[in-house]
Amino acid sequence: MSDPHHVPARPRRSDATRAAILAAARERFAVDGYERATVRSVAAQAGIDPSMVMRYFGSKEGLFAAAVDVDLHIPEPGEIPRERLGEALVQHFLDLWEQDTVLVTLLRVGVTHRAGAERMREVFRRQLVPAAERFGRDPADAPRRAMLVASQVLGMALLRYVLRFGPAAEMPREDVVAWLAPTVERYITAPDARGVGDAP
Amino acid sequence: MSDPHHVPARPRRSDATRAAILAAARERFAVDGYERATVRSVAAQAGIDPSMVMRYFGSKEGLFAAAVDVDLHIPEPGEIPRERLGEALVQHFLDLWEQDTVLVTLLRVGVTHRAGAERMREVFRRQLVPAAERFGRDPADAPRRAMLVASQVLGMALLRYVLRFGPAAEMPREDVVAWLAPTVERYITAPDARGVGDAP
DNA sequence: GTCTATAATTCGATAGAC
DNA sequence: GTCTATCGAATTATAGAC
Numbered sequence: 001m002s003d004p005h006h007v008p009a010r011p012r013r014s015d016a017t018r019a020a021i022l023a024a025a026r027e028r029f030a031v032d033g034y035e036r037a038t039v040r041s042v043a044a045q046a047g048i049d050p051s052m053v054m055r056y057f058g059s060k061e062g063l064f065a066a067a068v069d070v071d072l073h074i075p076e077p078g079e080i081p082r083e084r085l086g087e088a089l090v091q092h093f094l095d096l097w098e099q100d101t102v103l104v105t106l107l108r109v110g111v112t113h114r115a116g117a118e119r120m121r122e123v124f125r126r127q128l129v130p131a132a133e134r135f136g137r138d139p140a141d142a143p144r145r146a147m148l149v150a151s152q153v154l155g156m157a158l159l160r161y162v163l164r165f166g167p168a169a170e171m172p173r174e175d176v177v178a179w180l181a182p183t184v185e186r187y188i189t190a191p192d193a194r195g196v197g198d199a200p
Numbered sequence: 201m202s203d204p205h206h207v208p209a210r211p212r213r214s215d216a217t218r219a220a221i222l223a224a225a226r227e228r229f230a231v232d233g234y235e236r237a238t239v240r241s242v243a244a245q246a247g248i249d250p251s252m253v254m255r256y257f258g259s260k261e262g263l264f265a266a267a268v269d270v271d272l273h274i275p276e277p278g279e280i281p282r283e284r285l286g287e288a289l290v291q292h293f294l295d296l297w298e299q300d301t302v303l304v305t306l307l308r309v310g311v312t313h314r315a316g317a318e319r320m321r322e323v324f325r326r327q328l329v330p331a332a333e334r335f336g337r338d339p340a341d342a343p344r345r346a347m348l349v350a351s352q353v354l355g356m357a358l359l360r361y362v363l364r365f366g367p368a369a370e371m372p373r374e375d376v377v378a379w380l381a382p383t384v385e386r387y388i389t390a391p392d393a394r395g396v397g398d399a400p
Numbered sequence: 401g402t403c404t405a406t407a408a409t410t411c412g413a414t415a416g417a418c
Numbered sequence: 419g420t421c422t423a424t425c426g427a428a429t430t431a432t433a434g435a436c
Contacts, residue, residue, distance in 0.1 A: 014401070033312040035235030038429065049403050054431065110363060111311045112233040117363050124365060147359060147367040148379055155355020159347060163310060163317050165324060167347040178393035179348055183383050193378035214419070239412065249421050254413060 018056055020046040025053075025067040030101035034064065034113040061115055068106045068119055072096060074131040085135070086185025090177045093153045097161050104161055107154065124150060135188050148187035152180060218256055220246040225253075225267040230301040234264065234313040261315055268306045268319055272296060274331040285335070286385025290377045293353045297361050304361055307354070324350060335388050348387035352380060 024046035028037040039060055043050040057063040073096070080088040097103050106123070109116030124146065132146035133139045156176065159168035224246035228237040239260055243250040257263040273296070280288045297303050306323070309316030324346065332346035333339045356376065359368035 017401085033235070035233070035312070039431090040429080050430090051404090051432085052402070055401085060430070108311050111308055111358070112235075120363060121365060143367040144371065147365060147371070151355035151359050151368065152352050152383070153355070154358055155351035155353070158311070158354055158358065159351050163320060165321060165347060167343040168351065171344065171347070175393065179387070182386070182393075183352070186382075187379070193375065193382075217419085238410085240410090250412090251414085251422090252420065255419085260412065 021053055022067055025063050026101055026105055030105040034109045068102055070102050072127045077135055086181035087177055089184050090180045097157050107162055145188055149184050152183050221253055222267055225263050226301055226305055229267055230305040234309040268302055270302050272327045277335055286381035287377055289384050290380045297357050345388055349384050352383050
């Protein structure tokens with residue numbers, strides 16, 4: 001994840017600039033996508049010189065990699081009442097998409113750029129699949145169940161937060177939860193595609 | 201849709217070049233996205249001069265608009281046995297995504313570019329929503345039901361055909377149909393979010 | 401640490417010869 | 419109808435002054 005070497009104990013003077021660049025980069029990448037988000041526009045929004053971005057992050061790709069470092073914070077099974085599994089998960093995912101722009105950034109760039117797609121695969125493999133292992137019954141099924149849940153959640157996020165389609169963006173949040181919760185719950189708990197509950 | 205004026209009856213000599221440009225454009229836009237697909241690369245792949253692209257389509261945006269002219273061909277309710285509504289629709293959507301690259305192109309550009317997003321909204325409004333009106337019961341609900349179906353189908357297509365995630369790309373087609381069919385059917389026929397069947 | 405200046409490409413679009 | 423030549427603008431990245 002981070003630097004394996006020594007981490008300086010006290011904050012350096014440049015940390016503020018570094019944070020400003022990252023914040024600006026997240027917004028520019030989210031709004032414009034990878035290609036149209038220029039190093040110059042990031043620097044302008046951060047109020048510094050374009051060459052500083054190169055100094056801190058080496059290249060445009062390095063800047064992107066530093067900008068999208070996401071933790072899904074998926075709750076543990078013990079923290080959720082079993083009869084509200086789908087509802088709790090959908091609520092949590094909507095929170096993630098609404099609390100900042102990092103997931104919009106990741107999706108937008110992942111669709112367009114090789115580095116972005118690889119980053120999405122990594123988040124899926126290291127966070128979503130392990131979570132599916134904790135929630136599901138058969139660990140061998142975890143990648144498939146995680147993928148099904150991701151397909152529904154990503155599709156809704158695409159329409160609602162990225163493309164901002166009218167019907168998707170205007171739908172009350174509670175309605176989104178009500179419609180998606182049974183789907184997500186079935187993908188995680190159903191013994192097979194035809195099953196509805198969690199009976200064996 | 202097309203030119204409201206006179207349409208020449210006999211094929212002109214330039215139609216072959218025009219078709220070659222369009223075919224090349226669809227592939228370049230699909231693979232590279234809007235920004236990285238340059239007019240020059242399209243021309244190179246079509247085996248003609250870059251200036252020809254401008255001559256035929258006026259601008260890069262004009263080329264894109266001509267390249268993504270998609271017809272979803274959604275079947276009529278009478279053509280589908282009611283007990284297999286979800287299955288038939290999912291099968292049809294998978295066919296659309298697999299038969300050529302135009303939908304991959306549309307999604308890829310729609311996420312990045314203003315013109316692409318507008319094009320997606322138009323397809324949704326003029327093809328998907330009317331289809332939902334024909335299949336559903338309450339026409340006022342059609343936009344919402346169409347959006348729910350689109351969210352699930354687009355999400356799966358995103359993982360399977362655009363990002364090519366392992367679990368999504370390798371899942372047998374019949375399994376995808378089996379898992380998604382009940383979801384799609386519920387989004388179209390359920391009286392409300394909590395409903396499972398189509399009872400009132 | 402920050403900025404100025406600029407190198408080296410690359411792009412969309414145009415003008416005009418044939 | 420096709421191509422050559424090129425313009426003007428924008429980009430990433432670098433070199434070096436302060």
